[in-house]
Amino acid sequence: MIELIAYILLGIGPACALIGAMGIVRFPDVYNRIHANTVVVVGGAILTMIGAGILGGLNIFTIKAIVIATFLFLTSPVSAHAIARAAHRSGVKLWRRSVVDKLKEEKS
Amino acid sequence: MILIGVLIAIFGACIICAIRAVLGPTAPDRVVAVDAIVALMTASLVLLGIYYNSSIYLDVALVYAFLAFLGTLAIAKYLEGRGLET
Numbered sequence: 001m002i003e004l005i006a007y008i009l010l011g012i013g014p015a016c017a018l019i020g021a022m023g024i025v026r027f028p029d030v031y032n033r034i035h036a037n038t039v040v041v042v043g044g045a046i047l048t049m050i051g052a053g054i055l056g057g058l059n060i061f062t063i064k065a066i067v068i069a070t071f072l073f074l075t076s077p078v079s080a081h082a083i084a085r086a087a088h089r090s091g092v093k094l095w096r097r098s099v100v101d102k103l104k105e106e107k108s
Numbered sequence: 109m110i111l112i113g114v115l116i117a118i119f120g121a122c123i124i125c126a127i128r129a130v131l132g133p134t135a136p137d138r139v140v141a142v143d144a145i146v147a148l149m150t151a152s153l154v155l156l157g158i159y160y161n162s163s164i165y166l167d168v169a170l171v172y173a174f175l176a177f178l179g180t181l182a183i184a185k186y187l188e189g190r191g192l193e194t
Contacts, residue, residue: 010110014118017118017121018117020144021120021121024124025124030136033128033137034140040121041143041147045148045150048154048155049151049154052114052158053158055111061157061166064166064167064170065154065158065166072150072173075173079180080143083184083187085188086136086185087187089188090136090189092136
Protein backbone atom coordinates (compact mmCIF):
# COMPACT_ATOMS: atom_id res chain seq x y z
CA MET A 1 0.00 0.00 0.00
CA ILE A 2 2.72 2.46 0.98
CA GLU A 3 4.73 1.49 -2.09
CA LEU A 4 1.75 2.35 -4.27
CA ILE A 5 1.67 5.84 -2.72
CA ALA A 6 5.43 6.14 -3.31
CA TYR A 7 5.07 5.18 -6.98
CA ILE A 8 2.24 7.71 -7.45
CA LEU A 9 4.34 10.50 -5.86
CA LEU A 10 7.39 9.53 -7.93
CA GLY A 11 5.20 9.78 -11.03
CA ILE A 12 3.71 13.18 -10.23
CA GLY A 13 7.00 14.77 -9.11
CA PRO A 14 9.11 14.66 -12.30
CA ALA A 15 6.04 15.60 -14.39
CA CYS A 16 5.58 18.74 -12.26
CA ALA A 17 9.32 19.45 -12.52
CA LEU A 18 9.27 19.29 -16.33
CA ILE A 19 6.08 21.39 -16.59
CA GLY A 20 7.46 24.04 -14.22
CA ALA A 21 10.79 24.15 -16.08
CA MET A 22 8.94 24.79 -19.34
CA GLY A 23 7.00 27.52 -17.54
CA ILE A 24 10.24 29.16 -16.38
CA VAL A 25 11.45 29.23 -19.97
CA ARG A 26 8.21 30.39 -21.61
CA PHE A 27 6.61 32.90 -19.22
CA PRO A 28 7.02 36.56 -20.22
CA ASP A 29 8.47 38.39 -17.18
CA VAL A 30 10.08 37.88 -13.77
CA TYR A 31 6.90 37.89 -11.71
CA ASN A 32 5.30 35.16 -13.80
CA ARG A 33 8.51 33.10 -13.68
CA ILE A 34 8.40 33.17 -9.87
CA HIS A 35 5.01 31.49 -10.14
CA ALA A 36 6.54 28.70 -12.25
CA ASN A 37 9.42 28.43 -9.76
CA THR A 38 6.88 27.53 -7.05
CA VAL A 39 5.58 24.68 -9.23
CA VAL A 40 9.13 23.33 -9.57
CA VAL A 41 9.91 23.52 -5.85
CA VAL A 42 6.65 22.30 -4.30
CA GLY A 43 5.42 19.96 -7.05
CA GLY A 44 8.76 18.72 -8.32
CA ALA A 45 11.25 18.63 -5.48
CA ILE A 46 9.09 18.07 -2.39
CA LEU A 47 6.81 15.38 -3.83
CA THR A 48 9.83 13.54 -5.29
CA MET A 49 11.63 13.65 -1.92
CA ILE A 50 8.65 12.32 0.04
CA GLY A 51 8.01 9.62 -2.57
CA ALA A 52 11.63 8.47 -2.45
CA GLY A 53 11.61 8.58 1.33
CA ILE A 54 8.65 6.25 1.73
CA LEU A 55 9.68 3.92 -1.12
CA GLY A 56 11.53 1.40 1.05
CA GLY A 57 9.18 1.46 4.01
CA LEU A 58 9.31 3.76 7.00
CA ASN A 59 12.86 4.17 8.37
CA ILE A 60 15.44 6.87 9.13
CA PHE A 61 15.56 7.97 5.48
CA THR A 62 11.88 8.85 5.65
CA ILE A 63 12.39 11.15 8.62
CA LYS A 64 15.39 12.90 7.05
CA ALA A 65 13.59 13.34 3.72
CA ILE A 66 10.55 14.82 5.44
CA VAL A 67 12.80 17.22 7.41
CA ILE A 68 14.45 18.45 4.18
CA ALA A 69 11.05 18.74 2.46
CA THR A 70 9.64 20.78 5.35
CA PHE A 71 12.65 23.09 5.24
CA LEU A 72 12.22 23.69 1.49
CA PHE A 73 8.48 24.17 1.93
CA LEU A 74 9.04 26.87 4.57
CA THR A 75 11.92 28.74 2.90
CA SER A 76 10.71 28.78 -0.72
CA PRO A 77 8.00 31.49 -0.23
CA VAL A 78 10.45 33.66 1.73
CA SER A 79 13.07 33.65 -1.01
CA ALA A 80 10.42 34.14 -3.73
CA HIS A 81 9.06 37.19 -1.91
CA ALA A 82 12.55 38.62 -1.42
CA ILE A 83 13.41 38.22 -5.10
CA ALA A 84 10.10 39.77 -6.21
CA ARG A 85 10.55 42.79 -3.93
CA ALA A 86 14.16 43.26 -5.04
CA ALA A 87 13.13 43.06 -8.70
CA HIS A 88 10.38 45.64 -8.24
CA ARG A 89 12.65 48.04 -6.33
CA SER A 90 15.51 47.70 -8.80
CA GLY A 91 13.18 48.77 -11.60
CA VAL A 92 12.35 45.61 -13.56
CA LYS A 93 9.37 46.39 -15.80
CA LEU A 94 6.16 44.35 -15.75
CA TRP A 95 4.91 42.63 -18.89
CA ARG A 96 3.19 45.12 -21.21
CA ARG A 97 -0.18 43.33 -20.88
CA SER A 98 -0.20 43.29 -17.05
CA VAL A 99 -3.20 45.19 -15.76
CA VAL A 100 -2.43 46.30 -12.18
CA ASP A 101 0.61 47.19 -10.04
CA LYS A 102 -0.50 47.68 -6.45
CA LEU A 103 3.01 48.23 -5.05
CA LYS A 104 3.64 51.15 -7.42
CA GLU A 105 0.27 52.70 -6.47
CA GLU A 106 1.21 52.28 -2.81
CA LYS A 107 4.51 54.10 -3.19
CA SER A 108 3.24 57.04 -5.28
CA MET B 109 15.15 1.16 -11.40
CA ILE B 110 12.38 3.72 -11.09
CA LEU B 111 14.79 6.00 -9.20
CA ILE B 112 17.11 6.16 -12.24
CA GLY B 113 14.21 7.21 -14.47
CA VAL B 114 13.16 9.90 -11.99
CA LEU B 115 16.77 11.15 -11.85
CA ILE B 116 16.95 11.41 -15.64
CA ALA B 117 13.68 13.39 -15.74
CA ILE B 118 14.95 15.75 -13.01
CA PHE B 119 18.21 16.35 -14.88
CA GLY B 120 16.19 17.14 -18.01
CA ALA B 121 14.22 19.72 -16.03
CA CYS B 122 17.53 21.19 -14.76
CA ILE B 123 18.80 21.58 -18.32
CA ILE B 124 15.56 23.32 -19.36
CA CYS B 125 15.92 25.71 -16.40
CA ALA B 126 19.56 26.37 -17.35
CA ILE B 127 18.37 27.74 -20.71
CA ARG B 128 16.59 30.55 -18.86
CA ALA B 129 19.57 31.05 -16.53
CA VAL B 130 21.83 31.57 -19.56
CA LEU B 131 19.65 33.89 -21.64
CA GLY B 132 17.50 35.63 -19.03
CA PRO B 133 17.38 39.35 -19.79
CA THR B 134 17.66 40.67 -16.20
CA ALA B 135 19.43 39.50 -13.05
CA PRO B 136 16.29 38.36 -11.12
CA ASP B 137 15.45 36.01 -14.02
CA ARG B 138 18.75 34.23 -13.53
CA VAL B 139 18.26 34.10 -9.75
CA VAL B 140 14.83 32.48 -10.15
CA ALA B 141 16.17 29.88 -12.61
CA VAL B 142 19.17 29.03 -10.39
CA ASP B 143 16.83 28.72 -7.38
CA ALA B 144 14.75 26.14 -9.26
CA ILE B 145 17.94 24.24 -10.24
CA VAL B 146 19.04 24.18 -6.58
CA ALA B 147 15.70 22.73 -5.44
CA LEU B 148 15.87 20.02 -8.11
CA MET B 149 19.49 19.22 -7.17
CA THR B 150 18.42 18.80 -3.53
CA ALA B 151 15.75 16.33 -4.65
CA SER B 152 18.30 14.42 -6.75
CA LEU B 153 20.67 14.21 -3.76
CA VAL B 154 17.86 12.64 -1.72
CA LEU B 155 17.20 10.19 -4.57
CA LEU B 156 20.91 9.24 -4.73
CA GLY B 157 20.93 8.67 -0.96
CA ILE B 158 17.98 6.30 -1.22
CA TYR B 159 19.51 4.53 -4.24
CA TYR B 160 22.96 3.92 -2.72
CA ASN B 161 21.42 3.27 0.73
CA SER B 162 23.81 5.78 2.26
CA SER B 163 22.77 8.38 4.81
CA ILE B 164 25.48 11.00 4.13
CA TYR B 165 23.78 12.25 0.96
CA LEU B 166 20.76 13.42 2.95
CA ASP B 167 22.92 15.46 5.35
CA VAL B 168 24.63 17.06 2.36
CA ALA B 169 21.19 17.83 0.89
CA LEU B 170 20.05 19.57 4.10
CA VAL B 171 23.17 21.78 4.28
CA TYR B 172 22.93 22.52 0.54
CA ALA B 173 19.31 23.68 0.83
CA PHE B 174 20.17 25.89 3.82
CA LEU B 175 23.16 27.56 2.10
CA ALA B 176 21.16 28.09 -1.08
CA PHE B 177 18.43 29.85 0.92
CA LEU B 178 20.99 32.17 2.55
CA GLY B 179 22.61 32.88 -0.81
CA THR B 180 19.28 33.76 -2.41
CA LEU B 181 18.46 36.19 0.39
CA ALA B 182 21.91 37.80 0.11
CA ILE B 183 21.54 38.24 -3.66
CA ALA B 184 18.08 39.77 -3.15
CA LYS B 185 19.44 42.28 -0.65
CA TYR B 186 22.29 43.10 -3.04
CA LEU B 187 19.93 43.68 -5.97
CA GLU B 188 17.79 45.94 -3.81
CA GLY B 189 20.82 48.19 -3.46
CA ARG B 190 20.06 49.79 -0.10
CA GLY B 191 22.60 48.12 2.20
CA LEU B 192 21.99 45.43 4.77
CA GLU B 193 20.36 47.48 7.55
CA THR B 194 16.68 47.59 6.60
